[in-house]
Amino acid sequence: MSKQILVLPGDGIGPEIMAEAVKVLQLANDKFQLDFELSYDELGGAAVDKYGVPLADETLARARAADAILLGAVGGPKWDTIDPAIRPERGLLKIRSQLGLFGNLRPALLYPQLADASSLKPEIVAGLDILIVRELTGGIYFGKPRESKVLENGERMAYDTLPYSESEIRRIAKVGFDMAMVRNKKLCSVDKANVLASSQLWRAVVEEVAKDYPEIELSHMYVDNAAMQLVRAPKQFDVIVTDNMFGDILSDEASMLTGSIGMLPSASLDAGNKGMYEPCHGSAPDIAGQGIANPLATILSVSMMLRYSFNQVAAADAIEQAVSDVLDQGLRTGDIWSEGCTKVGTQAMGDAVVAAL
Amino acid sequence: MSKQILVLPGDGIGPEIMAEAVKVLQLANDKFQLDFELSYDELGGAAVDKYGVPLADETLARARAADAILLGAVGGPKWDTIDPAIRPERGLLKIRSQLGLFGNLRPALLYPQLADASSLKPEIVAGLDILIVRELTGGIYFGKPRESKVLENGERMAYDTLPYSESEIRRIAKVGFDMAMVRNKKLCSVDKANVLASSQLWRAVVEEVAKDYPEIELSHMYVDNAAMQLVRAPKQFDVIVTDNMFGDILSDEASMLTGSIGMLPSASLDAGNKGMYEPCHGSAPDIAGQGIANPLATILSVSMMLRYSFNQVAAADAIEQAVSDVLDQGLRTGDIWSEGCTKVGTQAMGDAVVAAL
Numbered sequence A, B: 001m002s003k004q005i006l007v008l009p010g011d012g013i014g015p016e017i018m019a020e021a022v023k024v025l026q027l028a029n030d031k032f033q034l035d036f037e038l039s040y041d042e043l044g045g046a047a048v049d050k051y052g053v054p055l056a057d058e059t060l061a062r063a064r065a066a067d068a069i070l071l072g073a074v075g076g077p078k079w080d081t082i083d084p085a086i087r088p089e090r091g092l093l094k095i096r097s098q099l100g101l102f103g104n105l106r107p108a109l110l111y112p113q114l115a116d117a118s119s120l121k122p123e124i125v126a127g128l129d130i131l132i133v134r135e136l137t138g139g140i141y142f143g144k145p146r147e148s149k150v151l152e153n154g155e156r157m158a159y160d161t162l163p164y165s166e167s168e169i170r171r172i173a174k175v176g177f178d179m180a181m182v183r184n185k186k187l188c189s190v191d192k193a194n195v196l197a198s199s200q201l202w203r204a205v206v207e208e209v210a211k212d213y214p215e216i217e218l219s220h221m222y223v224d225n226a227a228m229q230l231v232r233a234p235k236q237f238d239v240i241v242t243d244n245m246f247g248d249i250l251s252d253e254a255s256m257l258t259g260s261i262g263m264l265p266s267a268s269l270d271a272g273n274k275g276m277y278e279p280c281h282g283s284a285p286d287i288a289g290q291g292i293a294n295p296l297a298t299i300l301s302v303s304m305m306l307r308y309s310f311n312q313v314a315a316a317d318a319i320e321q322a323v324s325d326v327l328d329q330g331l332r333t334g335d336i337w338s339e340g341c342t343k344v345g346t347q348a349m350g351d352a353v354v355a356a357l
C-alpha cells in the first residue's frame, strides 16, 4: 500500500521552498520506488485565510491519517494583529500536541563548504555536529493553568505553568539516549535543577533511564551554562536532551553557530514512526515571493523523513549527497553566498539538487 | 555618617578574589574620602558550614542594614549533595528576594585588549558593549505554587509557576528604559509572547512604559530569536530587558561572547540606591585556593557599586581606568592569558590594580 505524505507549505517562503522539496521527493519516489502519495493542505496563516483557523479539523484528520507530514514554515506580519487564539503559531503548537509529536530532533551541523558563514572562529566550529533533542508537547508550552487576570487591587497579572510528568520525561530521555547510541555515545541533559522543581524531577528521571544505557556517557548541565558552553566550545557536545522551552532557545542558538540556518532540517516524532518534518528556519516574510529563499533545509527535511519515518536509508543518503554536491559545485542562495561562489535562486537550487540526484 | 558595606566572600574562589577587591576598595576609600566601613559575613556554602543555612537571619539583618553588599560567588561540590532546601544557591535567591533586588544589570563588554579571547570572529564582536537588564525577584524563580508530587496512577510529576504582575514588569521595564537613556537609546525587550501568557502581559506593559520614553527606540524579540541574534550579530543590541529565566540564559550567553567572563561585574538593585554587586562568573571550585583566579570582575563590581549605589563617579572611573591600565601593561591571569602577555596570579593582579590606582 502506498504511503501517504501530507504536504503543508504554510506561509511566507513556505510555498516556494516546498515546491523545490517536492520536486526532489518526487524524483526520489520514482528512483527508489518509494510508492509515496502526496496530498496538500494549509497550516498557519494560510489556514486562517482559508478556514478561519490556523489548523482546521479536517486538516488535523488528514494529518492523523498520513504516514508523515512535510511542513514549510508558518507566520507573518499579515496575521500579527489577529486574535491571539488563532495566530499561525497556534496551528503549529496544536498539530504538534494533537499528533503527540513529542520528540523534536534539531541537528546543528556545519557543512564544510560553508565553514566561513559562521560568526564563530573556524577552529571553534569546524566539524560541528550536534543533535538537540527537544521535548515538544509538554512543559510550559502547554501547561495548565495559564491565565491573564485582574487582581483585587486592580493590577493585571498573568501566569503560566511548567509541568512535567515522569512518563513525559522518560520517553524524551529515551529518544536522547537512543540518538546518542547511534552517534558518539555522549548525552548532555540540560535543565535548571538548582531552581526549578520540574527540573529536579527531570534530572532524577534521566538518571533512572541512564541505567538502561550503560554505554552512554551522561552529563547534566544547567541551561545558563549550556547557553555559554555552546558559544565557548560547542564541539564538546554530541547529543543534548532538554525540555520544550530550553530546547526552543538552545536549538536556535546552536543552529546559528553554523551560520547557515537555511541548511538545517528538523523532525518531530511521535511514539511510533510518524513524524512531521520542517526546516529550522522561519517563514521569512521579508523575502517571500522573490524566489531567493534557500530550499535546502526543506530538501534535507525530506531526507530526514525518509530516514526516520520510512527507514529508506539509501534514498535519504542520496539526497544528502546531492545537496553536498551542489555545494561543491559552488551554488549558493543569497543567505549562504560568499565571494567566489555562484548566486542562484530558489528554483535553480532545487533544479540543481534534482540534477545531482 | 559613614557608609556600611557588607562583604560576603562566599565559596570557592570567592575569598581570594574578594581579598583583592577589598584592597582596591580600601585604597579608593582613602583616596576619594568615601568614608566606607566594611563588615564581613558568610553566604552560600560557607554559611551552611557556619550557620547551618545558606543565609542566616542575622546575615540578612546585616544585609538589610548595609548601604551596599559586595558578594564573591557561591556554591561548590562540597554542598552538592545536601538537602536541596539549604543548598548554597538558596541563600543567593533568598537575599535577592528578601532585599527586593529586582533590577539585575549584567554588562557584556569586550575589552579591546582581550579581543582575541572571544570564540567569535573579531569583526563580529569588536567594540561589543551590551547591557542586559534582568528581572531578578519574580517569575518562575519564585512563582508559587511549585510542587513535586505523586499522581493517583503512581506516576511522579512536578511543576513550577511563572507569574508576572503589571507592577513587577513596569519597574524592571523602567530600569531598562532608564539605562537606555544614558546609553544609546535603544532597548530590546525579550519575551516569548507567541506562547506564554506572562510574556503577553510583559509585552503590553513594556509598550505602556515606552510612552514615557519617546526618545527610546524600542523593539521586541522572541527569546529563541534573541539567543540566535546574540551569536549572529551581537552588536545590534544596546540594552536588553527581559524576565528572570530568560535573563539568566541570555546574560550568560552574552557574557561568553566576550570570551572573558572573568572580567564582567554585575549589580542587583532595589527600588532605592541599595545594591548587591558581584562578578558574573561562578565560584570555580576547580581552581579555588590556588591563587590563580581572576579578581578583575570583582574589582569592577566595586566600581559598579561606587557608580550605582554611591554616585561616586570619579572613584568608579578611576578603578576602571586602573583595570584598563594593568591590561595595557600586559598582565593577565590564566583565564585571559594569551601569547606575549605576562601571566600573573590573583594577588599580583590585585596589587597591580592597586598600584595603577
Ligand SMILES: CC(C)[C@H](C(=O)O)[C@@H](O)C(=O)O
Pocket (backbone or CB within 6 Å): A089, A092, A093, A248, B194, B195, B224
Ligand atoms: C513559532 C513558535 C511557537 C515555535 C516554538 O516556540 O516552538 C518556534 O520557535 C519553533 O521553535 O518551532
Ligand SMILES: CC(C)[C@H](C(=O)O)[C@@H](O)C(=O)O
Pocket (backbone or CB within 6 Å): A194, A195, A224, B089, B092, B093, B248
Ligand atoms: C546560582 C543560580 C541560582 C543563579 C541564577 O540562576 O540566578 C545564577 O545562575 C545567576 O545567574 O546568578
